[in-house]
Amino acid sequence: MSKVNESFINATTYYSTASDRHLNNPELYFGKILHHFNVVSKVSDGFKKLGEEDIIHFKKIIIFEKIKYDLIKPDVDKVRDYSDKNKYETEIEKNFEKTKDTKTFKRELIELDEKFKEKIERDNLVIQFLQNHYYSPSILTEDERINYINHIINVPSEVRFIRELDEYLKKENNFFKKFDWWMFSKIDQTLDKVFIPYYNSAENKFSQFFPDFIFWMRKGEEYLILFIDPKGIEHTDAFRKIDGFRKIFEDEKSKSVKYKLDKLEITVRLFIFPKDISSVPEKYSDYCFDNLKQFENVILL
Numbered sequence: 001m002s003k004v005n006e007s008f009i010n011a012t013t014y015y016s017t018a019s020d021r022h023l024n025n026p027e028l029y030f031g032k033i034l035h036h037f038n039v040v041s042k043v044s045d046g047f048k049k050l051g052e053e054d055i056i057h058f059k060k061i062i063i064f065e066k067i068k069y070d071l072i073k074p075d076v077d078k079v080r081d082y083s084d085k086n087k088y089e090t091e092i093e094k095n096f097e098k099t100k101d102t103k104t105f106k107r108e109l110i111e112l113d114e115k116f117k118e119k120i121e122r123d124n125l126v127i128q129f130l131q132n133h134y135y136s137p138s139i140l141t142e143d144e145r146i147n148y149i150n151h152i153i154n155v156p157s158e159v160r161f162i163r164e165l166d167e168y169l170k171k172e173n174n175f176f177k178k179f180d181w182w183m184f185s186k187i188d189q190t191l192d193k194v195f196i197p198y199y200n201s202a203e204n205k206f207s208q209f210f211p212d213f214i215f216w217m218r219k220g221e222e223y224l225i226l227f228i229d230p231k232g233i234e235h236t237d238a239f240r241k242i243d244g245f246r247k248i249f250e251d252e253k254s255k256s257v258k259y260k261l262d263k264l265e266i267t268v269r270l271f272i273f274p275k276d277i278s279s280v281p282e283k284y285s286d287y288c289f290d291n292l293k294q295f296e297n298v299i300l301l
Helices: 001-009 026-037 067-079 082-099 102-115 156-171 235-250 281-286 294-298
Strands: 120-124 125-128 138-139 183-187 194-199 205-209 213-218 221-229 259-261 265-272
Touching: 067 082, 067 120, 067 125, 082 102, 138 156, 156 294, 194 235, 205 235, 221 235, 235 265, 235 281, 265 281
Parallel strands: 221 265
Antiparallel strands: 120 125, 125 138, 183 213, 194 205, 213 221, 259 265
C-alpha cells in the first residue's frame, strides 16, 4: 500500500490531469489502482551461455506432405553442407597438381558443384546457406500461403531483411569483418526462449518481446548482443517494447550499460528495421534504421 499512498500524495507524477467530471463508482477505480500497483517488477539475474534448449525451432521444422519431403530433402542436404565445399575443392586442386589429369579435374569440379549448393529455389521455397547463421540451411518463402512446412522464415519483413543482409555480406569491407567472431539466428517466438521482458501498460502486466533476429559479436574482450526486429513500429506496442528494453539495458542518459561476465564486457543493443523510417517519432529514431549502411554507422563498438 505504500506505493499507492505515495501515488496519491504525488498525484501529478502518477496520474494524468483529471477532468472536472465526477466519478460515479470510485470503488471501481480504486480497485484498478490497486491492481496496477500490484504488478511485480521483473529482475534480471545476469547473462548465461546459450543452451541447446534456448533456440530450438529449426529442430521442429516439419514437412507435412511426403511427396514434398521427398522433393525437398535432397536439396536441404546439398545446402546444409555447403560450408564443406572449399575443403573438397582444395583437395581436388592438390590432386590435380600431382596428376595433371585435366579430364578428372574438370569432372570432379562439376560433381562438386552438384553436390554442394549455396542456394536452391524450389516450389516457392528458397533453401539457402547464410553466412554465420546459427543453423544451416535456412528456408525462406515469400508465399505466406504455404502450409505444408512450418517454422521457416516466411514473414515478408524478415525475408526482406535476410536478403538485404545476404547482399551486404558479399561486400568486401562489410561491417561484420571488424569483429573477431560473430553469429546470428532467427528467433521463433512460439518455440525459442530468447526474449526481452517489458511492461505492457495496455494489459498491466509483463510481456515477452521476441525480436525476429539476434546477433552475437565479439571483438577482443568486447561482446555485443544485438536484437533486430524488421517488423517495424506500426503499432504502439512497439514503443512499449523499446521502453522495456531501455529500462533493462540503458542508463538514465539512454546510454548502453556495459555488463561484466568473466573477462568479457557485454553491451546489448536493439534496432527496428521499418519500411519507412520517416514515420518514426524522434524519441525512438536512434533505435531504427532502414538500410544496412546506416546500421553499420550506428553499431560500431
